[in-house]
Amino acid sequence: MPSLKDLKLRIESVKSTRKITKAMQMVAAAKLRRAQEAAEAGRPYAERFSAVMAGLAGSVGDSDTAPKLLRGTGSDQTHLLVVLTAERGLCGGFNANISKLAVEHGKKLIAEGKTVKVLTVGKKGYEVLKRFHPAENLVGHVDLSEVKQVGYANAQEIAQQVINAYDAGEFDVATIFYSKFQNVVTQIPTAQQIIPAKFDEVEGDETGAAAQYDYEPDEEAILADLLPRGVATQIFSALLENGASEQGARMSAMDNATRNAGEMIDKLTIQFNRSRQAVITSELIEIISGAEAL
Amino acid sequence: MADVMQFDLVSPERSLASLQASAVQIPATEGDMTVMPNHAPTITTLRPGIVKVESPDGAAEYLVTGGFAEISQAGVSVLAEKALPVAEAKKADLDELVAKARGQYEAAVANDNLVDEFAKLLADMEALGTHMSIGG
Numbered sequence: 515m516p517s518l519k520d521l522k523l524r525i526e527s528v529k530s531t532r533k534i535t536k537a538m539q540m541v542a543a544a545k546l547r548r549a550q551e552a553a554e555a556g557r558p559y560a561e562r563f564s565a566v567m568a569g570l571a572g573s574v575g576d577s578d579t580a581p582k583l584l585r586g587t588g589s590d591q592t593h594l595l596v597v598l599t600a601e602r603g604l605c606g607g608f609n610a611n612i613s614k615l616a617v618e619h620g621k622k623l624i625a626e627g628k629t630v631k632v633l634t635v636g637k638k639g640y641e642v643l644k645r646f647h648p649a650e651n652l653v654g655h656v657d658l659s660e661v662k663q664v665g666y667a668n669a670q671e672i673a674q675q676v677i678n679a680y681d682a683g684e685f686d687v688a689t690i691f692y693s694k695f696q697n698v699v700t701q702i703p704t705a706q707q708i709i710p711a712k713f714d715e716v717e718g719d720e721t722g723a724a725a726q727y728d729y730e731p732d733e734e735a736i737l738a739d740l741l742p743r744g745v746a747t748q749i750f751s752a753l754l755e756n757g758a759s760e761q762g763a764r765m766s767a768m769d770n771a772t773r774n775a776g777e778m779i780d781k782l783t784i785q786f787n788r789s790r791q792a793v794i795t796s797e798l799i800e801i802i803s804g805a806e807a808l
Numbered sequence: 809m810a811d812v813m814q815f816d817l818v819s820p821e822r823s824l825a826s827l828q829a830s831a832v833q834i835p836a837t838e839g840d841m842t843v844m845p846n847h848a849p850t851i852t853t854l855r856p857g858i859v860k861v862e863s864p865d866g867a868a869e870y871l872v873t874g875g876f877a878e879i880s881q882a883g884v885s886v887l888a889e890k891a892l893p894v895a896e897a898k899k900a901d902l903d904e905l906v907a908k909a910r911g912q913y914e915a916a917v918a919n920d921n922l923v924d925e926f927a928k929l930l931a932d933m934e935a936l937g938t939h940m941s942i943g944g
Contacts, residue, residue: 555822562818562885566851566878666820666890727880730838730852739853740876743889750820 518793521786525779532775538604539768546761552663553695553754560751567744570737571711581734583741586710587686592629594685595620596676598692598752599639600760601659606767608693608760611703613642616691619705620646631685635672653679664757669750677742680709692752693759699766701759708748711741813845814883815861817870819891824870825861832884833860834877843884850879856932858894859886869894871936873905902936909933
């Protein structure tokens with residue numbers, strides 16, 4: 515049975531924890547709104563981009579002259595996993611879910627006899643993945659801890675790194691792992707192949723419309739110009755989705771933590787009151803029995 | 809109405825403009841082109857330059873650093889890598905772009921890789937300043 519003083523101290527400490535989690539929840543809520551706005555603002559570009567790309571890719575097709583980023587290297591021996599996670603923890607299962615998906619994907623590929631290389635963005639994913647992959651296969655790490663608001667420039671840098679490695683023949687297939695923002699309580703860890711470029715199949719009439727465009731310069735030159743941008747765009751929208759997901763996950767995690775702290779305070783307070791009552795009662799009994807003995 | 813068309817200018821970070829325009833001048837890779845309603849459907853890449861928009865409500869100019877434009881029956885969509893209204897563009901922004909282009913050019917010269925391409929990029933960036941009359 516803890517003493518009254520111990521209980522009092524514990525109540526105080528849980529109370530200050532609750533203050534912190536409450537504050538973190540409110541900060542996350544504010545950041546979430548900003549992140550959602552950013553994700554919202556980035557959507558029209560990404561949508562149009564992929565629509566145009568899908569049309570272009572459809573009309574260039576699988577011809578031998580198609581750029582390597584679209585066609586692939588003709589092999590799928592070496593895979594690059596680009597794992598996008600947060601720089602900070604305390605956001606529920608957010609980082610763990612993304613890392614888990616990437617780790618499982620990696621294990622499956624290794625079981626199939628493929629080589630797996632890993633590029634991590636964000637500290638949390640790196641910490642997990644370095645336990646599963648030998649150091650020479652961790653080809654890079656991008657640190658975004660200094661970046662307050664991810665911009666397109668950040669995505670471009672990552673894309674450049676990926677494309678350079680691809681051009682150097684270091685891998686055949688690249689997949690990004692991030693978390694899609696559904697709502698505050700649901701974030702879906704997602705794997706998306708970025709190289710060779712894959713496009714959602716467009717409906718028949720849309721490809722028909724795309725085929726009627728004039729291209730200036732020709733289709734292949736445009737495609738060669740746009741594909742690297744496509745990689746950057748996909749990474750950028752993944753970063754934005756991730757940003758919103760992180761804040762959403764943190765918000766609900768901190769909401770739970772605040773609620774748990776509240777429950778704990780209630781329980782401890784009851785315990786505190788009971789033991790105080792017990793102390794008073796036993797003191798009274800002592801006085802009364804002392805008086806009776808006289 | 810036949811004399812206006814939908815004009816959209818979007819960058820990855822935000823949507824800059826969405827309005828009815830009567831004519832749009834685009835800095836395409838193979839030369840400037842002016843798009844008016846009922847233009848033939850075209851997709852073209854952009855070089856760094858100024859997009860000039862004329863609409864019934866007045867004219868507007870935007871600085872773009874590359875990307876592409878899609879011209880369809882519905883209108884014009886410019887998807888710029890980086891875009892900002894000329895009125896907001898400052899000399900510092902431009903200096904930064906020129907410095908970056910120069911860095912890429914020098915790297916290209918050092919590696920002897922795509923030198924012409926980056927030389928053109930640099931020239932385009934520098935020319936931007938004169939277009940905007942804030943250069944020099």
